[in-house]
Structures are given as C-alpha cells and as structure tokens.
Amino acid sequence: MSSKEQGLHLVLEVWRQKGPEDAGRFESYVLDSVSPDNSFLEMLDQLNEKLVKEGQEPVAFDHDCREGICGACGCVVNGQAHGHEKGTTLCQLHMRSFPNGAKLVLEPFRATAFPVLRDLVVDRSAFDRIIQAGGFVSVSTGSAPDANLVPVAKDNAEKAMDAAACIGCGACVASCKNSSAMLFTSAKVSHLALLPQGQVERERRVAAMVAQMDAEGFGACTNTQECEAACPKEISIENIARMNREFFKAKLKRL
Amino acid sequence: MSEPAPSPGSSARISAPIATPRAGFLHAGLSSVTKKYAVAMSGLALVGFLFAHLAGNLLILIPGAFDQYAAALHASPLLPLAEIGLFAVFVVHVALALVCARANRDAKPQKYAVAATRGKATLASRTMVITGCTVLVFVIVHIAHMKFRAPLFGNPTVETGSQWVLRTLAHPLGALFYAAGVCAVGVHLSHGVWSLFQTLGWNSKRWHARLTCLSRAVGALLAAGFLLIVVYALLRGGR
Structure with a gap:
C-alpha cells in the first residue's frame, strides 16, 4: 500500500x-x-x-x-x-x-516581545498594545456612507486593502532575525494613512505606534525581507518604506 | 518635540514583564526608526565619499597626477573641516548601527533549533554587522598606515605619496589587507545601498528590483575600482 x-x-x-x-x-x-x-x-x-x-x-x-x-x-x-x-x-x-x-x-x-506561555503558545498582546497606541480611527465618520461618496483613488484603495490583509499573526516577528515588528506596524500605519478616514490622526498615529513598538522590545528592521516571504498574507515591505516616510513627515510637521 | 510616552503594558502582559531595552543612554531617547534613518543618511554620505575617494585614487594610474592631486588637497584650508565632518559622519554611522545591532540581538535571545530562511535574506544582508566591523578595523589600520604613515607593510623609504601607495600594495601582506578591506566594503554596500533607500522611505514595489540592482552594482563597482589599484601596483612591482 x-x-x-x-x-x-x-x-x-x-x-x-x-x-x-x-x-x-x-x-x-x-x-x-x-x-x-x-x-x-x-x-x-x-x-x-x-x-x-x-x-x-x-x-x-x-x-x-x-x-x-x-x-x-x-x-x-x-x-x-x-x-x-x-x-x-x-x-x-x-x-x-x-x-x-x-x-x-x-x-x-x-x-x-513574544514570551512563551506554554509549549507552542506565545503572548502576542504586544501587537494589541501597538494597535491600542494608534491603529484606529477615533473621529466620528457617521454611519456607513453610500458607495463612492468618499472618493478614494483606485491605487490607494488597492494598497490600503493589501495592507489591511494583515491578520497580526506575528510570523513577521518570528521570521525576522531581529524580531522586528516593522512589517506588522507598517501594514497598520499604511492601511489608515492611505484612506481619507485615517487622515485626522495620521501623524499622531505613526509616532505613537512606532514608540509603542520600540517599548515592547521588538528589534529594528535590517531589510533582509524574510518577513515578507514568511507572511501568510504576503504583506509587502513597501509598507515599511511608507511607514518610514510617514514617520519623518510627522516629525517634520511637529518641529 | 518629545515622543509620546509609551506604556510597556505590564498589567496586560500575562507573563513576567520584559525589560525595556531602549532605556540605555546610548539610545539617546531616539526611536528605532530615527536611529535607522541616521544610519541610512550617514551611509549615503559615506557612499558619496567613497566615489570621490576612488576617483582621486584612480589618478595613480596616470604618472604624476596622484601626487599633484594630493598636494592640491593638502593645500586646501577646507581639508581639516572636511576630515572632521567625515569623521563625525563615520562615528554616527558606526555608533548608531552598533546600538541598533545590540537592541536587535536582545530582541531575539533564542535562535531556532533549525536554521532556515525563505531565500530572501542574502549573505550580505545577514552579515551587515560583521562586514561593517571588518570595514571599521580596515579603516582604522588604513588611516594609521596611509595618513599617519605607520610602517605596517614593510618600511619603504620613499618620498612621494604615490610611491608609498604603490610599494605598500605591491607588498603581499599590504595587497591582501587592502584587497580584503575593499571586498568587505563591496559586500557591505551590495545590501547597504538598497537598504538605505528602503529605510529613508525612497522605495516602492516599482523601484524595488532597480534599487537592489543598483546596490549590487555600486558594491561591485567600488570594490572593483579599488582592486584595480591593487592589481596595478602588483603588476608594476611597486614602482
């Protein structure tokens, strides 16, 4: 047989x-x-x-x-x-x-930043705290608007959707030799920075999320691209470049 | 401006709270992204310097031109300023890269029992700290030897700068040392150039392949350019 x-x-x-x-x-x-x-x-x-x-x-x-x-x-x-x-x-x-x-x-x-709780289970609540730091829209956007009432460029809609596909599993951190959470954080930053609803808190969000990411003890990205290859949702490292841009635009505006 | 005070969230953490690794004075209150940005910016300046350095050094292929160039350079009142600036950029690059590397090591205290990659990481991208430290040692010896004329590779009694360079590089140990040093620079830059564009946010899906090509080309071009001088000195037998 x-x-x-x-x-x-x-x-x-x-x-x-x-x-x-x-x-x-x-x-x-x-x-x-x-x-x-x-x-x-x-x-x-x-x-x-x-x-x-x-x-x-x-x-x-x-x-x-x-x-x-x-x-x-x-x-x-x-x-x-x-x-x-x-x-x-x-x-x-x-x-x-x-x-x-x-x-x-x-x-x-x-x-x-992901301490082992038992066997194969790790504590990924560090990701939740990064989201709590700024991965949300707190301005009132009213009830669900009619389709296309708020115009979003096709290219931005696609990129935001691709970034929003992140399920926060932590494979990026696991596969990174530095345990960097930059792919995760950048996906969340990109998702909201590309949409009109995310504009009000755009600068505050990226600064707060990066600060929380650092405080949790994640490493920094050395651009080996292993995260992108390991990501089950194939989130692009293009988002990390965007997060870096967003971060410095935010810092410059606050100067 | 000050960065928002993050909470380590120890109350929500089920297990023992972790130490905050960014608390050391070396981090100077800078975020990881800011430190990476400074490493990238200083790296970009250093790549610019390397091109200028190579262009000047290649004059050694034209008899007499190198010593003329060196004399003009040393006569310039701006040289000490440029040297101090270059030194500062180098220190920022090395110091912040090492601070980041230390934090990165702390972030992954335990390696996997099975070492595997997805094939995206390259030897160059995984060994930036090793090639960087190799270049650091190379630069220290290089400055002691070329600038302060430490008699490391034989003790040639020569008058001109070009004679000092050519005799050093014709010495087997000198040739080996300089060849190894510029190769380390080449490998470092084959990842470093692309990496700095990504860190500065000057990258997208559209530019990614072009920038990785550019990075490898810059690494190869600079290493080959400097190696050419070594080969030239060996062929000339140091004369």
Missing part, C-alpha cells in the same frame, strides 16, 4: 514548556497514519488525542478560525514560521506538503 492509503509516518520534535518560567525542552513523538489531507493543526489534534490516551499532557497550541483569516495559529516548523509553503497560515498548511517519514521540528515564535 502506498503512504497515501496508509497515511504518513512522522517524527515530531516538539518544544514543551510548562509555563513562562520553565526552561523548556524538545520532546520526540512518533505519529502514524496521518492523512495527507489533514491540515497541520488536525495533525496536532491527532497527536494530542494520542497523548491524552497515553495519559500525557497534550501540546498547547493557538488556533481559532482554521480557515486562514484570524491570525491565531502559528508556530515555527523546521525553522520557518507557519511552515515552508508560501502565503499560508499553519491551519492552511496541509500534510501532503511533507514527505512520508518527515522529521518536523516544532518551536514557538521566538522574540523577547
């Missing part, structure tokens, strides 16, 4: 950490009969069912929508955030992407 009919045989090296204060270590598990049609998270479910049956602690991992739009899931598979497939969240990564007998090393996202 082929491996497709039998299912995949996998060797998993999983990071196990009881809590934030625990040092953590890798533990090995062997998993058989994994359907190639399973998602990565379903494979983890299968592992956890096995562990529970054996009386062991299941592996903690984040997940919510399981359809690639919420940004809750994510871990590092063989050194790559969300695994090796392009433009894919962990929940949309399927086991057919791996050969039979594959050895998979699973680690949590690593960053000072």
Whole structure:
C-alpha cells in the first residue's frame, strides 16, 4: 500500500514548556497514519488525542478560525514560521506538503516581545498594545456612507486593502532575525494613512505606534525581507518604506 | 518635540514583564526608526565619499597626477573641516548601527533549533554587522598606515605619496589587507545601498528590483575600482 492509503509516518520534535518560567525542552513523538489531507493543526489534534490516551499532557497550541483569516495559529516548523509553503497560515498548511517519514521540528515564535506561555503558545498582546497606541480611527465618520461618496483613488484603495490583509499573526516577528515588528506596524500605519478616514490622526498615529513598538522590545528592521516571504498574507515591505516616510513627515510637521 | 510616552503594558502582559531595552543612554531617547534613518543618511554620505575617494585614487594610474592631486588637497584650508565632518559622519554611522545591532540581538535571545530562511535574506544582508566591523578595523589600520604613515607593510623609504601607495600594495601582506578591506566594503554596500533607500522611505514595489540592482552594482563597482589599484601596483612591482 502506498503512504497515501496508509497515511504518513512522522517524527515530531516538539518544544514543551510548562509555563513562562520553565526552561523548556524538545520532546520526540512518533505519529502514524496521518492523512495527507489533514491540515497541520488536525495533525496536532491527532497527536494530542494520542497523548491524552497515553495519559500525557497534550501540546498547547493557538488556533481559532482554521480557515486562514484570524491570525491565531502559528508556530515555527523546521525553522520557518507557519511552515515552508508560501502565503499560508499553519491551519492552511496541509500534510501532503511533507514527505512520508518527515522529521518536523516544532518551536514557538521566538522574540523577547513574544514570551512563551506554554509549549507552542506565545503572548502576542504586544501587537494589541501597538494597535491600542494608534491603529484606529477615533473621529466620528457617521454611519456607513453610500458607495463612492468618499472618493478614494483606485491605487490607494488597492494598497490600503493589501495592507489591511494583515491578520497580526506575528510570523513577521518570528521570521525576522531581529524580531522586528516593522512589517506588522507598517501594514497598520499604511492601511489608515492611505484612506481619507485615517487622515485626522495620521501623524499622531505613526509616532505613537512606532514608540509603542520600540517599548515592547521588538528589534529594528535590517531589510533582509524574510518577513515578507514568511507572511501568510504576503504583506509587502513597501509598507515599511511608507511607514518610514510617514514617520519623518510627522516629525517634520511637529518641529 | 518629545515622543509620546509609551506604556510597556505590564498589567496586560500575562507573563513576567520584559525589560525595556531602549532605556540605555546610548539610545539617546531616539526611536528605532530615527536611529535607522541616521544610519541610512550617514551611509549615503559615506557612499558619496567613497566615489570621490576612488576617483582621486584612480589618478595613480596616470604618472604624476596622484601626487599633484594630493598636494592640491593638502593645500586646501577646507581639508581639516572636511576630515572632521567625515569623521563625525563615520562615528554616527558606526555608533548608531552598533546600538541598533545590540537592541536587535536582545530582541531575539533564542535562535531556532533549525536554521532556515525563505531565500530572501542574502549573505550580505545577514552579515551587515560583521562586514561593517571588518570595514571599521580596515579603516582604522588604513588611516594609521596611509595618513599617519605607520610602517605596517614593510618600511619603504620613499618620498612621494604615490610611491608609498604603490610599494605598500605591491607588498603581499599590504595587497591582501587592502584587497580584503575593499571586498568587505563591496559586500557591505551590495545590501547597504538598497537598504538605505528602503529605510529613508525612497522605495516602492516599482523601484524595488532597480534599487537592489543598483546596490549590487555600486558594491561591485567600488570594490572593483579599488582592486584595480591593487592589481596595478602588483603588476608594476611597486614602482
């Protein structure tokens, strides 16, 4: 019988950490009969069912929508955030992407600003605080306006939409050698800076969000572009250039 | 103006609060983007200097021209001012880059068990600190040797600047040292030039490929230009 009919045989090296204060270590598990049609998270479910049956602690991992739009899931598979497939969240990564007998090393996202809570779960509330610092529109814009009542240039609408596709999963931070959050922050800054509704707070927003990003302990961008390649929503580093422009325009205006 | 006071948000953090790594005096209250901007601006000025430096140095290929140029340069009352300015730009570039590098290291205290990239990072982009420190050491030795005439590569008893340069570069250790130094500069700039445009915000999807090409071309051109002088000195046997 082929491996497709039998299912995949996998060797998993999983990071196990009881809590934030625990040092953590890798533990090995062997998993058989994994359907190639399973998602990565379903494979983890299968592992956890096995562990529970054996009386062991299941592996903690984040997940919510399981359809690639919420940004809750994510871990590092063989050194790559969300695994090796392009433009894919962990929940949309399927086991057919791996050969039979594959050895998979699973680690949590690593960053000072993303402390590990347990196993593969990290605390990404630093992102929430960056949003709280300025990633919103607080002026009254009334009820939903009629379509095209507020004119937005097609090019700006497209760019704003592309930036708004960021789901805040943290893969950019995880894949960056400096754990920089500049792709995330710049996507949020760009999204609002490109739209008429974001203009009132435009300067205050970028200054506050960059300051919060720094205070959280994220590193600075050295333009290696790994974030863009790892991003499940393929957010462009063009946004980082835009954020830098916005930041200095804001500083110059305030002088 | 002052930057808005950010809260580290320790109340909302479930686990132990992290230290604030930007608190050191070296950061001088500057944001990461401001520091990067200063590194990029000073880098741009240094690239400009390198082109001028190479143009002047290539005069060594024309007999007599280099010493004439050097004499004119040293006679200029503006030279000390230019030297102080260049030194200041260099210090800003190195100091802020190292401050950022330290903060970047603190931001990622634990590496992954499996090292992998998505193929976007290049050797040059991942080793900017290493090539930068190599260039720093090179520049210190280079200034001690060329400006203050430290007898490092043999001790040629020569009169003119061009003789000092050519005999140094014909010395095996001198040739190797200068070749390695300018190669480090080339590798550094092959990422650095593109990177400075991105940091200054002068980049977009449309310009990205052109700027990466420009960056590699600038790195290769400057390294090749300076290497040409080394090769010329070796072929001439230091005369």
